Amino acid sequence: MAETVLFWVFFAGVVVAGAQVILRRNPVHAAMSLVACFFFLAGVYLLLSAHLIAILQVMVYAGAVMVLFVFVILLLNLREEELSRERVTVWKGIGALAVAASVGLIVVFALRTAYSGPVRDLAVEQLPTGFGTVKAVGRALYLFSVLPFEVTSLLLTVAIVGAVVVAKGKI
């Protein structure tokens, strides 16, 4: 019951905050909404017994990524008049509709019918292994995801180098 209530609270939080992200004119506000959204999402993750991921969500997203965003926003120091009004062109509208329609189709045709049988809950089934805990996820990570893990290290290097190269004053 508490789970249900919490879920709907988080649900509303995620949706509202998410909507704020794409509705606020000021990017700082949008960023703040995004942070809020991330927090609510972390809550949802907790409901899904994804403890480690929930922590990561807060730490990496809300902590690191969003700081970066805000930092950049401040760096760019956009003045109010530059935050001009949105112009919704026909094609933007079509695009938004298409996105919504695609997701709608997926929801209606794929997701809705996905769980037609009895629902298994691994968090319950696999309780002994510790579903979603740091230990369990760590085991999965280091035993079976060596390659993606290593490639991710590569990716982060690339991102660092790339970001430095791109943001550097002049070449």
Place this chain on the structure above:
Amino acid sequence: MDFVQSHLLSLVIFAPMVGAVIIAFLPRGEGGQHKGVALIASLLTFALSVPLAVGFRPGARGFSFEQRTDWAPNLGFSYHVGIDGVALLLLLLTTFLGPIVILSSWKYIQERVNLYCISLLVLETAVIGTLAALDLVLFYVFWEAMLIPMYLLIGMWGSERRIYAAVKFFLFTFVGSVLMLLAIFYLWSHSAPAGQPRTFDYVALLAQMPPLGADAQKWLFLAFALAFAIKVPVWPLHTWLPDAHTEAPAAGSIVLAGVMLKMGTFGFVRYAMPLFPAAALQYVPAIAALGVVGIVYGSLMCMAQQDLKRLIAYSSVAHLGFVMLGLSALTPEAVNGAVLQMVNHGISTGALFLIVGYFYERTHTRDLSQYGGVARVAPAMSAVFLVVVLSSIGLPGTNGFIGEFLILIGTFTSTSPLGSWGGTPRGQIFSIVGATGVVLGAVYMLWMVQRTLFGPKRRAAEHGMTDLTLREWVTVVPLLVAILLIGVYPQPFLNASRVPAEELIQRVARPRAARPQGAGLQRPGAGPPGEARAEGER
């Protein structure tokens, strides 16, 4: 020596290419050397091709001088070359024209000579390769390899609208050939029963290809025919030709008219018709009709031209209409005549362009209204021009007559392949309408002769019009000799094409059983349509 013997054909194919490679490594800007090397290469090619002619056995079936080497076994094609009589004739024509072409622009082309010579030599290799190839991919490679050097020739050394003409030429011919490429793939994928290795080899295809469905044959034939018809060019696919000819430099026009157009008709003889006999039989009336339209239409077009080269270009349309008519008539006379007419057209129209090129070199105009009275200032050149024109209009005693006569008489006597209209065999109608081309040919050609050679001297003649130089004589004399030689003693040429022509007719017109060759008499109404001409009753 053994190597030379067994690789003779390949040597002929690649000898010009070797010349081109050598030229590519010569320093730029030294004009004489490039041309010299090119001339030597082309002469060498001709010299190498002479043993082909000598060693050829006219009666032999199949292909001579065959050579087969692995090329890309993993992709299924091989380097397989060989020639039959038809290919031999056209090959000789090509190698024969090679040195003439290079000499023709000896002085006129002064810019980027190396590239010019390379283009000509590569073109020669491509043409010879097209004739000699016996593997469909190899054929196609050579077929398309012709395009680029020709494109450069037109586009770089042509006159005012050269770029338009060059691009049009390239695109036009390319449209047709890409569909042919697909047809080749289709053939390949149906070349053997399931599970057996498939092949692009022409000989193997003819021998062992499982029969294709009627519909497939039809489409494949049309794909091949389109490629070839554009190259010929068959009306109404001809409009690239006047532009290309008009804008090309003399050498380009000579090659274009002399050998390249023949690749189209050659394609019909070699590929389109034998590979798809049933479809070919179904479509020959249409092709013949287009040929006839081409004859009349081309001739009429000639009459409307004010541009010397454009006029000759349209006359090519008419002449090749004859060839198409002859090929589709499928009688020994007509087919042999058509093959001979290919050679004739190469020589005559090539010579026309050659001399018009000399005109142009001197006067820098192709406008007929600028000409007049050339005979007075350049009598020898005019005489040569006149002889060539006469050959072009098929005066007996010149080569043109034999071809046109055989085609027309062969078409006139052709019955079953062409069918009939309300009791009148179409062959007769086509032949009669085609024969009007003989009259119209005289009309426009002699009109052109009068406008250029005769009458009072006009601007062009006044402007430093000089007579033939020694070099130019060297280029025209072989052509004149050829014109008269074929006109007076055509039999060796006809012998060469006899067997391929027979085989073609056998394959297309008489697929059921071998019927006796030779004297055929057909009285109208003597047999139901489809019945071939009966043996010698008279």
Place this chain on the structure above:
Amino acid sequence: MNFNPSDLEGVLPALILAAGALVLLTSEVFLSNSRAFASGSGPSSAKPAPPKPETLGRAVAQPVPDRRYQAWLAAVFAGLAFWAAVAQIGDPAAPIFSGAAVTDGFARVVAAVVCASLALSCLVSFGYLEALRATRGEYYALALFSASGMCLLGQATDLIVIFISLEVMSLAVYCLSAYLRRGQRPAEAAFKYFVLGSFASAIFLYGAALAYGATGSTRLSDVANAVRLAGSFGSPPGTATLLFAAAALLAAGFAFKVAAVPFHMWVPDVYDGAPAPVTGFMAAAVKVAAFATLVRILVGGFGDPSAALGPHGWQKLVVWLSALTMLVGNLLAIPQRSVKRMLAYSSIAHAGYLLVAVAAMAGAPPRADALEGLLFYLAAYGATVIGAFGVVALIERKEALAGGGDDLSSWAGLSERHPGLAAAMTLFMVSLAGIPPTAGFMAKVTVFRAAIAADLVPLAVLGVLTSVAGLYYYLRVVVYVYMVPQSKPEPVAGGHLIAAGIALAGCAALVLWMGIQPDTFARLAQSATTTFSR
């Protein structure tokens, strides 16, 4: 432990490339320090050939450390990786990293093509960057990183590995696009590329999530199993629709990367805005990796015809994509005045031709000749397009300095100034148009032959007909190069032509070699298909 050290052998090319990237990065650190002092007292004598100011259009007097070895170093690493890929080419296929990746002939050929492209691109970049005084170790490091990601993409059989490798590749390429700081174009290109690329990866990832939902795994082999079982009695009822949705989104993600219409919109702007050597690298290598992955996903993951997907599964869809791509690419290339932009649209068109091969592959087992054709085409296209952009890079230098793009008029009369360059460009254009005796022709042969054998006749017909339109705009370049007299007085920026010359000669040689003696490459492609691990 599921980690087997010998698995590293399987990703050797990627490892070598990554190592090379790190070496280059590190070298930059030392180099900058040591040179900073050395160059304090004026122009360094260790700089034997300073870029000529007049060719640069801008005199820069400040001393710059000599970084010219970097291109060669990068090329050496690329060559090593190439060698590593080729050396393994005949080895049997084996899953590595507990099935997250595979080492098979296909992957090795892809890696080989990527590495070859990289090596050639590095050489092309050399002169370009030198002329713009923009050589940095990071550039080559990013190129090597992205190539490393591409090699991994070629062998990844796990959706997450695919995603991460994709990001490695993409992020590096985004940065390369934005590498130059001249005018507004590179950054804009990078931004567009980034936004759309991320958008597409998100879509791809959503598809991966749905596939995960349907199968409980991100391994392609598990996806394949699920596809095989989908709709059958034993499988959960919702699986099939989830899989379809996943297929749609995964296909969309890679349709974006391969630039299939309507996911192509980014291509012209990005290709146009990025520095020409980068564009060449993108056109060649990114395309290879993207197609390799598309094949892995479609053939490896969704290759089995399930009842719901019909006997040919996704074939029909790919046919439509292909048709649309060929049409749009060729149509839009025709009115272009900038060669670079034209080549961008042409790359869309070529994606269409490559999709023909993908479409022809459909079926179980996949048609080997189509797969061969695809690889051959990719290699041929890569060699050609790097060469083409290499020439563009030489022509573009001047405009790139000013932050502009090239125009056909800068090509006029090229054959008189630089006959070799003109000949090379003509060769590349001819090859792109698919005319013998060039690689492009043989590529067309392999692909369209496969299409005909797979009974895709209308598609093949459309393909060759659009290639006629293609011929038109390729020829226009040749027209300008050979037939239009030079109108602008200034010559192409000279200097630093050795590396570019080697690269262009290499490309030209490859183009001719593949065109005249395609068997060598056909054999490689064949070995790739015989050990293609599904």
Place this chain on the structure above:
Amino acid sequence: MVGPLHYLFLGAVLFALGGVGVVLRRNALIVLMSIELMLNAVNLTFLTFSRFPLVKSAPTQAGFLSGHTAVFFVIAVAAAEAAVGLAIVIAVFRSRASVNVDEFDTLKF
């Protein structure tokens, strides 16, 4: 009772929001944020499927929690993407002093 569908639906909504944001917003930074939203939606979907599997058999060792590891990687990727994306935005801003996406149209046609 909250079932997997709810989570999936939330994920879908978030994904759609992110997608719409990418398409609609002029501000480049908000576009980047929208992309982050989309990635988060995917994460949610992964986690849902990870907890409520559709397959009947017990998860293999390799498959068990692979959804979580996937999310782990996605977060890393998202961070990397954000870094590069922001760097690019800075670069763009340097060259034209604007972060309005629809003004980035030097390259067109």
Place this chain on the structure above:
Amino acid sequence: MEVSWLYLIPLLPLAGAAVNGLLGRWLPKAWLYAVALLVVLLSFCIGLFAWWQVAHIEGETAQLRQLVFTWFSVGSLRVDLGLTFDRLSGTLVLVVTGVGFLIHLYSVGYMDEDPGYWRYFAYLNLFVSMMLLLVLSDNLVAMFVGWEGVGLCSYLLVGFWYDDDAKAYAGRKAFIVNRIGDFGFLIGIFVLYLYTGQVSFQTLKVAPLSLGVASAAAALLFVGATGKSAQLPLYVWLPDAMAGPTPVSALIHAATMVTAGVYMVARLSFLYVQAPGVMAVVAVIGILTAVVGALIGTSQMDIKRVLAYSTVSQLGYMFVGVGVGAFAAGTAHLITHAFFKACLFLGSGAVIHGLHGEQDMARMGGLRRLGLKHTAATFFIATVAITGVLPISGFFSKDEILAQALNTRAFDFLTLLPDPSSPRLAFLGPAIYAIGTVTALITSFYVWRCYLLTFEGEYRGPPEVHPHEAPWVMTLPLWVLAALSVVGALIVLPSHHLPFTWEHFTEGVFARPRGGPPMERLPELVAFGIALVVAWAGLLTAWSLYAPGRALEGDERIARAMPRLRRALASALYVDALYDRIVVKPLWATARTLWRAADVMIIDGLLVNGPAQVVAAVGSVLRRFQNGDVQRYAAVTAVGVLILVYVFLVRG
């Protein structure tokens, strides 16, 4: 009888042509003349030798044959270069080489001062060679070679002075009109080949032919003859052909080439007798041509044009001859005509030569007394011969034709239409006779007019021109031909029993027409009487109008009496204008219109460049969609996703 030297007859002149044509420019004049004359003379001698042999062989096999080589042989078609020297062709060989030699000789004088003399003699040699080939060939195709070959020479010689556009045009016109005829000739060959598989006379002779085939072939071949022999409706080129040097007119356009059609019909008599309807057509065309030619001849002022129309008219007589089945009579007239018409033409040439190029009879007159004695005398003899006022060659040969026409029964069984109840054509013979007789009167009139205007009365030319007689090389041929015109009567004497008459000599060469032997509708002597009367009537009319001293009064009187007719006749009945309006102009207009409309606009513009432009236009419109807005791109991507999702999920 097979011989191996027959080929020399045509080859020698050909060799002469080659030598003169290739080297003539550098050869000394005398050498060139020697070559040109000797080759013809040698041919003549060989011909004479052969003729002698043939004349001594009796029966149908009176011929020498040689297969020179097989020209070409394809399928069932075999074309030999074979020569047959029988009494008909042999005699013509003698005429061609004989008259040819005389004209060569004459030309030495006539063309001496022309810078293109070497070209001229090369052409002339070539012509003789081709004419000999035409005459000697034993099959249709080889004959066609000669047939076109002489056409070529005609073209070259008519347009000899090509600086003058009009003259070059005349040559071209000659060739093209001939080609129209040749078109028919070719198709005729095709028809015969189709139904018999043969092209050689020997085998065609024995090949069975249905009436339809024979008629079609004969009619088509006759089309060729109308072109070459200047019959209605293709005669228009001949008057224009007078643009060439006068000896050429004499040789080609009077004596030899233009009679090739008659020769061909005679050669193929076996074919024509199988097609009586065509024979009727031949005869009718012939007589119509004769009368039209004669009528136009009355009103021409150019001396050569008078003779040209006269030739047209006389050729008409010949066709009447062969048309009514009197092949011997037709060919006999051919021979005699060769003599006297050549004589007339050469005479006119001498006049023109003497007057420095003047051809208009209005500026002649009285030349007999102004020194052109030989010319006047020979011209007079030839005039007598052609008009038939005295019974020398022309009188007999023409009369024989008319008599045969009157008496023929070849048309007795013919009906106008295939329907057997339609009117019979038995009246045709007498009608032709009647018209022919009237024509004879007109002929007599205009030839005498020509003579009178030229040689009698007062000189009307400009005073600064001093007429002078031609050198002996020119007068000698005149006299020889004049003599031949007189002596020629011997072979056409109206006695069927004399061994040297033509009819007797050619016994067995010609096929017999159907319808049985001629019946005598008029006694022979009566016919002679009528002919004489008619000829004298013509002479007297001419005298009354153009008697010496009256100058051009006669013309003015005619013009006053019948102005429109006179104008029409002077303008050659406006036929040229008519052809120009209904054939030539429409043809060129069609060509130009077709080019502009069909080729440039429809095919090239619409079908070739049209699609290209559409493609380009579509491309340049579509590219506008790529407007640089990244969000539009994203939107399109999203739409793509939507489509994919839709296809996979909903339609899948």
